[in-house]
Amino acid sequence: MVKARDLDPSASPLDYYGSELRRLREAAGLSQPQLGSCVFVTGSLIGQIETTKRVPTRDFSERVDAALGTDGAFSRLVGLVLRSQLPSWFQAYAEMEARANFISTYQCQLVYGLLQTERYARAVLGVEHRERLDELVAARMERQRILSRDNPPALLVVLDEAALYRQIGGPAVMREQLSRLLEFRDSPWLHLQVLPFSVGQHAAVMGSFTLLRFDDDPDLFYSESYDSGHMTANPRVIRERSLGYARLQGTALSREDSATLIARVMEERYGEQPEPDRRAVA
Numbered sequence: 001m002v003k004a005r006d007l008d009p010s011a012s013p014l015d016y017y018g019s020e021l022r023r024l025r026e027a028a029g030l031s032q033p034q035l036g037s038c039v040f041v042t043g044s045l046i047g048q049i050e051t052t053k054r055v056p057t058r059d060f061s062e063r064v065d066a067a068l069g070t071d072g073a074f075s076r077l078v079g080l081v082l083r084s085q086l087p088s089w090f091q092a093y094a095e096m097e098a099r100a101n102f103i104s105t106y107q108c109q110l111v112y113g114l115l116q117t118e119r120y121a122r123a124v125l126g127v128e129h130r131e132r133l134d135e136l137v138a139a140r141m142e143r144q145r146i147l148s149r150d151n152p153p154a155l156l157v158v159l160d161e162a163a164l165y166r167q168i169g170g171p172a173v174m175r176e177q178l179s180r181l182l183e184f185r186d187s188p189w190l191h192l193q194v195l196p197f198s199v200g201q202h203a204a205v206m207g208s209f210t211l212l213r214f215d216d217d218p219d220l221f222y223s224e225s226y227d228s229g230h231m232t233a234n235p236r237v238i239r240e241r242s243l244g245y246a247r248l249q250g251t252a253l254s255r256e257d258s259a260t261l262i263a264r265v266m267e268e269r270y271g272e273q274p275e276p277d278r279r280a281v282a
Contacts, residue, residue: 007052013080014052020077022050024068039063055085055135058142082142085135089228096220096231098146102213104156104245106195106204109166111177112157114144115184115192120177123169147190155190158204158248159258161197164265171270178266185259193252194261202251203244211241
């Protein structure tokens with residue numbers, strides 16, 4: 001069993017978090033069960049986080065900060081910890097996404113990660129990552145915090161109509177997810193359009209992609225395959241994909257018509273279903 005005293009705080013953000021939690025807990029004169037009682041978790045969970053057996057959540061970190069009077073230290077650190085739980089090939093993109101001032105994305109199969117509900121994300125990630133599912137879901141929810149910043153990035157999303165019909169997690173999860181999309185219809189910084197089936201072939205028929213823009217750095221193009229991501233600042237690629245994205249926006253439904261379609265699919269496909277008649281048949 002890994003002991004906190006054997007951890008190298010410089011080994012990873014998670015190791016550093018665990019060692020700091022133990023150090024500051026002991027400095028406060030608290031046992032693991034005592035701190036657990038203060039933050040409404042078990043002492044065992046405190047021990048697991050201190051020895052990197054469990055990954056802390058943001059809610060846990062905020063409660064620990066309050067209990068230990070650490071002036072937001074753990075709340076600031078947990079973002080780095082959760083980002084480190086992302087697949088290694090995705091971490092570089094996540095760092096750039098968090099810095100971007102302008103994000104343009106086309107998604108052909110799934111709702112864009114920054115707009116996913118927790119239950120939708122859990123269903124998507126749970127297909128192949130059940131052993132680390134809680135950590136990956138927490139990391140995806142942490143990514144979404146950029147949308148609630150005082151100065152969030154401008155976000156343009158073109159979502160293929162297929163993503164509305166691909167049932168992820170069941171009807172209740174899909175209804176919740178589409179309802180979440182409708183919450184953004186009047187957002188001043190998010191522009192959501194649906195690319196309808198009727199368009200046929202289009203400028204992104206080869207698959208999903210994202211363009212990131214920055215104030216002081218070159219634009220980036222990002223796409224991914226099964227287990228890897230590709231990011232480039234090649235000017236020719238940026239120019240071609242930017243033009244392709246403009247074409248997608250031109251052929252997609254308007255913001256208002258997109259919201260109408262989302263609402264219709266939500267009600268017709270994922271609406272509340274009546275309870276089955278369980279009366280015995282005479």
